[in-house]
Amino acid sequence: MSLAPHLRATLATTGTLLGGLFSFVPFVPRLLRAIICGRDDRERMLGLMREGLATRPTDPPGVLQRGTRVFLVAGEPSGDLHGADLAVALRRLDPEVRLEGIGGPRMAAAGVDVTEDLVSDPVMGVIPVLKRLPYFFGLYRRLLIRLETDPPDVVVGIDYPGLNLRLAKAAHARGVPFVDYIAPQVWAWAPWRARAMAGSVSQIVSILPFEEPIFRVAGAAVAFVGHPLFEHLEQRGTDADHRAALRAAVPAGGALVALMPGSRRAEVEANLPMQLAAAQLVLTHSPDTRFVIPLARERLRPLVEAAVSRGPGGIVIAPPEYSDDAMAEADAAITVSGTATLHLVAHDTPAVVMYRVSTFNRVLASMLLVSPYIALPNLLSGREILPEFLAADGDEQRIANAVLGIMPGGPTRAAALTALADIRDRLHENGVPTHAAKWVLATAKNDA
Secondary structure, three states: OOHHHHHHHHHHHHHHHHHHHOOOOOHHHHHHHHHHHHHHHHHHHHHHHHHHOOOOOOOOOOOOOOOOEEEEEOOOHHHHHHHHHHHHHHHHHOOOOEEEEEEOHHHHHOOOEEEEEOOOOOOOOHHHHHHOHHHHHHHHHHHHHHHHHOOOOEEEEEOOHHHHHHHHHHHHHOOOOEEEEOOOOHHHHOOHHHHHHHOOOOEEEEOOOOHHHHHHHOOOOEEEOOOHHHHHHHHHOOOHHHHHHHHHOOOOOOOEEEEEOOOOHHHHHHHHHHHHHHHHHHHHHOOOOEEEEEOOOHHHHHHHHHHHOOOOOOOEEEOHHHHHHHHHHOOEEEEOOOOHHHHHHHOOOOEEEEEEOOHHHHHHHHHHOOOOOOOHHHHHHOOOOOOEEEEOOOOHHHHHHHHHHHOOOOOOHHHHHHHHHHHHHHHOOOOHHHHHHHHHHHHOOOOO
């Protein structure tokens, strides 16, 4: 085999690595721009988001390809889940499709030939990534060689922007179509990256309606297909026995509140102590309240148990397989921002959304954050329907007061429930993976 593709891949990977290491260089001019233009940027973004709230799913025009070779890339549990559903839909539309990629056990079970598993042992944060830098260097190099020597008909990046945004550029340079399914939330911090994506991504398949005008204005080909979470949860259902056991532990007239600190160790360490402190304050006003922590991953149990031992008594920890049952049974929640908020929307559970930051980072976020809200339900409504906090030390009482407001009998509960029902009705589309699969097959390169 010629050394040229391997040499080119090594040089390109080295350049990508150096670019990543020095990605902080543009920070200063961006900070200056945010200070000067931040208000205008936020108003413009809010206008685009409101414009897109009425967007409806569309299927692609034209005839779908047969016998397509699809390479899927996912690096987190949620991406593995949606990648598996997409793989099943692709096989249903094209029984001759060939599926390979990077993912996890769910994608493998769905028939994808998973060449690398990034999901079972995810790596997040600067230091953990640096520790495994040789592995990621080799992985990216192998991907570049594959794109040049044995390219698929289409690459599908499922979230995981750290790898997929770079891989999209590499695929574009080699003439391989790239579909971005579950697009990175560049509209929150870095809207200029939407323009960069438009130049390298062949098709963005969006799951949030307001992303359609944002990426369209940036020049990208984008289609909204609906959010796959709602149909998935509906098909899964809930465990009546587990829900009944949780409710039985709540005194008559009391409420059940879910505490959801995040799915990563660093998130739990940062957010759970503040959530427990707010829970203690809720108890002073509503002593019959009980709390449940829906565990995102089993490996987080020791960390959660250690924190709970220092908090209010009687907190139940629900294992991951029952986490959605706990969310569904809860009367209210304190949750971090992210996809967890949409799980709560699906279960009709109002929440207070928070993310703990230092005082310095809160000031920095107020300048750099382009998105008008941090909670997806608020973004999907174009207004603050759920209380949200970039929380620093001392905000525990404000969080507790907000929770009391959305608990049964609270003054803001009815309005929150009405708004959640509206979001659920607009996002709950049937056949989302099938819509996405049609766009993948329509975008694939037709070598014939």
